[in-house]
Amino acid sequence: MIGRRRPFRASALTAVAVVFLPGLGLGASPAGAYAPQDAAGTSTAASAGEIADLLHGQRNGAWKSTYRPLASGPTLIRGATVMTAAGEEIEGGDLFMRDGKIVEVGRNLDVPAGTDVIDASGRFVTPGIIDTHSHLGVSPSPSISSTSDTNESTDPNTAEVWAMHSVWPQDPGFTRALAAGVTTLQILPGSANLIGGRGITLKTVPGRTVQEMMFPDAPMALKMACGENPKRVYGGRQRSPRTRMGNMAGYREAFIEAERYRRRWDAWIEGGMTGDVGDAEDAGDAEDVGDTGYTGDARNSKGPPVRDLAKETLAEVLRGAIFVHNHCYRADEMAQMMDLAREFGFRIRSFHHAIEAYKLRDLLARDTVAASMWVDWWGFKLEAYDAVPQNIALVSEAGARAILHTDSDMGIQVMNQDAARAMYAGRAAGIDVGRDEALRWITANPAWALGLDDRVGTLQPGKNADLVIWSGDPFSVYSRADQVFIDGALIYDRSRSDVQPTTDFELGILPSSGQGGDR
Amino acid sequence: MTARTIAAALAVSAALLLSATRPGELAAQNLAIVGATVYPVSGPPIEGATVLVRDGLISAVGMDVPVPADDFAVFDARGKVVTPGFFDAGTQIGLVEIGLESTTVDSRVDGDPVSAAFDVVDGFNPNSTLIPINRLGGVTTTAALPTGGLIAGQGAVIDLTGETVEAMLVKPRAAMAASFGPGAAAATGGARGAASLRLREVLDDARYWASHREAYDRGEVRPLSVSRLDLEALQPVLAGEIPLVVQVDRASDILAVLRIAEEYGVRPVIRRGTEAWMVAEQLAERNVPVIVKPLTSLPDGFDRLGARFDNAAILHEAGVAVAVSSFQSHRAHNIGLEAGNAIRFGLPWDAALRAVTLTPAEIYGVADRYGSIEAGKVGNLVVWSGDPFELSSRAEEVIIRGVRVPRASRQLELLERYRTLDGGHPPAYRGDGDGGPGGS
Numbered sequence: 001m002i003g004r005r006r007p008f009r010a011s012a013l014t015a016v017a018v019v020f021l022p023g024l025g026l027g028a029s030p031a032g033a034y035a036p037q038d039a040a041g042t043s044t045a046a047s048a049g050e051i052a053d054l055l056h057g058q059r060n061g062a063w064k065s066t067y068r069p070l071a072s073g074p075t076l077i078r079g080a081t082v083m084t085a086a087g088e089e090i091e092g093g094d095l096f097m098r099d100g101k102i103v104e105v106g107r108n109l110d111v112p113a114g115t116d117v118i119d120a121s122g123r124f125v126t127p128g129i130i131d132t133h134s135h136l137g138v139s140p141s142p143s144i145s146s147t148s149d150t151n152e153s154t155d156p157n158t159a160e161v162w163a164m165h166s167v168w169p170q171d172p173g174f175t176r177a178l179a180a181g182v183t184t185l186q187i188l189p190g191s192a193n194l195i196g197g198r199g200i201t202l203k204t205v206p207g208r209t210v211q212e213m214m215f216p217d218a219p220m221a222l223k224m225a226c227g228e229n230p231k232r233v234y235g236g237r238q239r240s241p242r243t244r245m246g247n248m249a250g251y252r253e254a255f256i257e258a259e260r261y262r263r264r265w266d267a268w269i270e271g272g273m274t275g276d277v278g279d280a281e282d283a284g285d286a287e288d289v290g291d292t293g294y295t296g297d298a299r300n301s302k303g304p305p306v307r308d309l310a311k312e313t314l315a316e317v318l319r320g321a322i323f324v325h326n327h328c329y330r331a332d333e334m335a336q337m338m339d340l341a342r343e344f345g346f347r348i349r350s351f352h353h354a355i356e357a358y359k360l361r362d363l364l365a366r367d368t369v370a371a372s373m374w375v376d377w378w379g380f381k382l383e384a385y386d387a388v389p390q391n392i393a394l395v396s397e398a399g400a401r402a403i404l405h406t407d408s409d410m411g412i413q414v415m416n417q418d419a420a421r422a423m424y425a426g427r428a429a430g431i432d433v434g435r436d437e438a439l440r441w442i443t444a445n446p447a448w449a450l451g452l453d454d455r456v457g458t459l460q461p462g463k464n465a466d467l468v469i470w471s472g473d474p475f476s477v478y479s480r481a482d483q484v485f486i487d488g489a490l491i492y493d494r495s496r497s498d499v500q501p502t503t504d505f506e507l508g509i510l511p512s513s514g515q516g517g518d519r
Numbered sequence: 520m521t522a523r524t525i526a527a528a529l530a531v532s533a534a535l536l537l538s539a540t541r542p543g544e545l546a547a548q549n550l551a552i553v554g555a556t557v558y559p560v561s562g563p564p565i566e567g568a569t570v571l572v573r574d575g576l577i578s579a580v581g582m583d584v585p586v587p588a589d590d591f592a593v594f595d596a597r598g599k600v601v602t603p604g605f606f607d608a609g610t611q612i613g614l615v616e617i618g619l620e621s622t623t624v625d626s627r628v629d630g631d632p633v634s635a636a637f638d639v640v641d642g643f644n645p646n647s648t649l650i651p652i653n654r655l656g657g658v659t660t661t662a663a664l665p666t667g668g669l670i671a672g673q674g675a676v677i678d679l680t681g682e683t684v685e686a687m688l689v690k691p692r693a694a695m696a697a698s699f700g701p702g703a704a705a706a707t708g709g710a711r712g713a714a715s716l717r718l719r720e721v722l723d724d725a726r727y728w729a730s731h732r733e734a735y736d737r738g739e740v741r742p743l744s745v746s747r748l749d750l751e752a753l754q755p756v757l758a759g760e761i762p763l764v765v766q767v768d769r770a771s772d773i774l775a776v777l778r779i780a781e782e783y784g785v786r787p788v789i790r791r792g793t794e795a796w797m798v799a800e801q802l803a804e805r806n807v808p809v810i811v812k813p814l815t816s817l818p819d820g821f822d823r824l825g826a827r828f829d830n831a832a833i834l835h836e837a838g839v840a841v842a843v844s845s846f847q848s849h850r851a852h853n854i855g856l857e858a859g860n861a862i863r864f865g866l867p868w869d870a871a872l873r874a875v876t877l878t879p880a881e882i883y884g885v886a887d888r889y890g891s892i893e894a895g896k897v898g899n900l901v902v903w904s905g906d907p908f909e910l911s912s913r914a915e916e917v918i919i920r921g922v923r924v925p926r927a928s929r930q931l932e933l934l935e936r937y938r939t940l941d942g943g944h945p946p947a948y949r950g951d952g953d954g955g956p957g958g959s
Contacts, residue, residue: 141817141818141819141820142818142819142820142821142823142824143819143820144820144821172817172818173817176816176817228619358937359937359946361940362940376850376853377849377850378849378850379616379617379618379648379649379848379849380617380618380619380849381617381618381619381620382617382619382620385617386933387930388930388933388934388937389930390934394937394938398940409817409819410814410815410816410817413814413816414814414860417856417860417910420910420911421856421910424910424911424913428913429934429938475910475911476909476910476911477856477859477860477862477863477908477909477910478859478862478863478909479863480863505818506818506824509818509824510797510824510825511797
């Protein structure tokens with residue numbers, strides 16, 4: 001049935017032809033000339049961005065970030081130890097930021113009149129901390145059944161779900177992470193499923209809606225999980241997967257279907273978005289064409305293929321527009337997953353909880369797959385039995401992308417400390433780990449894993465002014481985040497209660513004397 | 520001397536001479552640790568002090584202690600810091616190997632909310648891999664506590680060295696572990712009032728049983744709510760000989776525990792105590808210690824809405840005896856990290872050191888032998904490269920009962936095996952040269 005639901009808005013795609021693919025992702029440049037024609041014969045054009053949004057499930061501007069930076073003026077941080085995470089640690093350094101960007105980093109900077117000057121002598125400045133693995137908002141505080149929105153553990157493949165649709169912006173964990181210097185974090189679905197769904201990258205800014213917290217134009221993630229969790233969850237229900245080989249069959253079957261789906265959509269777009277896509281072979285497709293909002297002759301299958309949310313997400317993985325973040329503890333399973341990626345032609349951006357990454361660090365370096373790791377979690381299950389506290393240092397030494405992640409609402413509040421501990425554990429074992437290198441484990445490297453390394457993760461001119469002023473060396477247990485800036489705006493100040501966001505949830509839940517303090 | 524000036528002074532410390540000694544070489548010898556800054560905990564720090572350990576016990580500590588001419592292995596610890604071994608006031612080390620593998624979990628009795636007679640000792644695994652990993656991080660002693668239910672059972676104080684549990688035991692049946700709040704309520708009928716009712720009933724029955732033992736054995740008593748073994752196990756609790764260590768968070772739940780404890784003459788210890796700071800005065804008045812996890816800041820349950828980083832600092836300021844625990848078994852060595860974070864949020868440095876040494880020893884009634892560096896006490900010591908709470912510091916030597924702990928653990932073997940991935944034979948051919956099962 002055509003137009004069973006609301007017609008597609010004329011301002012967006014209205015039947016277009018396009019020269020296109022491969023590797024079209026978010027933010028791709030216009031894809032070429034169109035010969036568009038809508039149902040009324042009016043010429044229109046669809047930009048590559050619009051097509052990208054269509055394929056990504058973000059048509060009409062839906063599910064996009066509405067984040068706006070807080071107001072900020074030009075600001076100079078003066079006299080700090082500036083740890084750039086780009087190779088330098090500048091003592092007595094200055095950092096100048098304006099219009100949300102870092103303008104200059106160095107010593108004795110000249111700045112325009114009207115610049116706010118912050119005396120940071122004796123203090124340290126780092127990039128804002130980035131966590132590749134968080135469940136804040138989806139497993140928020142209070143942790144009770146009514147807030148448990150992380151695992152859609154109803155099927156081993158739930159590629160159709162998006163973590164952003166579970167995020168509760170009033171999770172007090174967001175404000176705690178911010179107060180600990182975290183500015184960017186990736187919220188992932190849980191690990192009960194082989195394919196858990198899409199992750200979303202947020203800023204630790206207070207928002208009424210998740211859209212107000214979304215990092216603009218950040219790639220989304222696909223959460224996948226190896227090993228014990230999926231086979232425990234589903235094996236216990238007498239269904240597949242019950243074994244690790246069942247796990248692998250589950251991924252492969254999903255990607256075989258996704259590949260077919262991707263080809264059909266890509267062919268339809270390449271064919272001018274008006275042609276017969278051959279969906280007639282699938283019973284019922286023609287009737288469903290109206291769901292897409294595209295006009296076309298349904299009886300002749302002259303419309304886009306039928307949408308399938310799960311396959312849509314996996315197709316975007318195959319196009320490289322969604323990054324795979326893969327919960328995978330054991331070295332042998334990581335190697336299997338790298339073969340899976342090879343079979344279907346996608347990339348795994350980062351392994352997570354990569355307890356045994358050190359055993360496989362040469363292959364991680366070779367294939368440019370990052371490893372997101374803890375410093376010393378171990379033993380809670382068998383696949384976490386072979387942990388060593390030098391894991392991160394060894395992976396880093398091998399030239400692979402080493403990342404310290406948390407998966408913890410408490411861990412995310414001490415990422416600077418955990419990076420320090422991983423650094424010192426490495427040094428104690430004779431692994432030569434530098435301070436800048438260790439800082440990159442919680443800044444530049446996670447930025448790369450999230451596809452944001454052109455925008456955040458280092459203190460370099462042109463980067464977003466996301467940074468932290470620490471009371472002392474961030475690698476000391478005694479140091480605290482004094483001030484946190486996001487896009488050049490002061491968003492947290494330890495010494496000013498009016499610059500400390502509080503969630504709705506925490507209002508009035510304690511006797512008044514209980515508010516404030518070191519929360 | 521503050522923690523920071525110590526750290527600064529130690530940053531330029533002399534070369535480590537301890538490493539010159541071979542592992543195991545000094546195992547049976549008497550030790551003289553010379554030149555370190557010693558924190559006895561029971562008194563002010565002593566710079567450049569000597570600590571003598573003879574036959575497993577500390578025999579002398581001070582500035583001008585002469586080292587006996589013979590029979591003492593001398594550690595030059597100049598530039599180092601020496602503290603008592605850390606004492607974690609509650610872990611499941613030896614009771615849990617792999618959390619999700621039930622065949623390796625011996626810390627809890629399922630099915631009955633009251634298992635007072637349950638004693639952790641028989642299930643304790645002296646070969647647990649957790650033991651070497653944690654002691655190399657500076658934990659020398661722990662209270663192995665059972666978990667779960669309303670009354671979980673009896674915990675034991677354990678030194679982290681020895682081939683059998685008997686050899687490791689410091690004090691069996693040193694505490695009765697319990698909990699109060701939503702978990703105990705769920706186990707006893709749903710409401711907190713149901714949990715308190717059950718607790719009172721059990722304590723009532725235990726008191727009654729004590730004065731009716733013979734009648735009980737003749738089968739001439741009223742029905743009692745729990746077994747004879749549970750009733751018997753509770754006698755030292757009713758007598759105030761061992762503490763009732765109660766895991767409880769909400770302020771009103773803590774007050775309920777204090778109320779019940781007073782009714783029965785029980786000596787409570789609050790464990791976790793997320794909202795303890797809200798009732799700090801009441802705790803101080805009654806001399807009730809609190810075992811806290813300083814890295815707690817989230818209202819992650821409706822009984823923990825008052826979570827805050829400075830809980831320990833507020834309690835200490837109010838005069839409450841504070842112990843710090845990692846609340847971890849696999850990573851009990853993070854007790855120092857926890858204490859460091861307590862300092863970050865206002866706990867004085869000296870109080871933080873006491874919170875991981877002498878206060879836990881006092882809680883479990885072993886402070887006559889543990890928790891400080893004094894002549895006559897057990898030789899549990901750690902030589903730190905610097906401030907024991909600072910991230911850059913490491914436990915360079917761990918001494919338990921006067922014996923140096925070997926630098927060996929499963930983690931170190933894995934590290935050694937995979938330190939390089941150079942060609943040649945696969946990693947499986949590296950390490951374990953001392954022949955484990957199947958070894959030559």
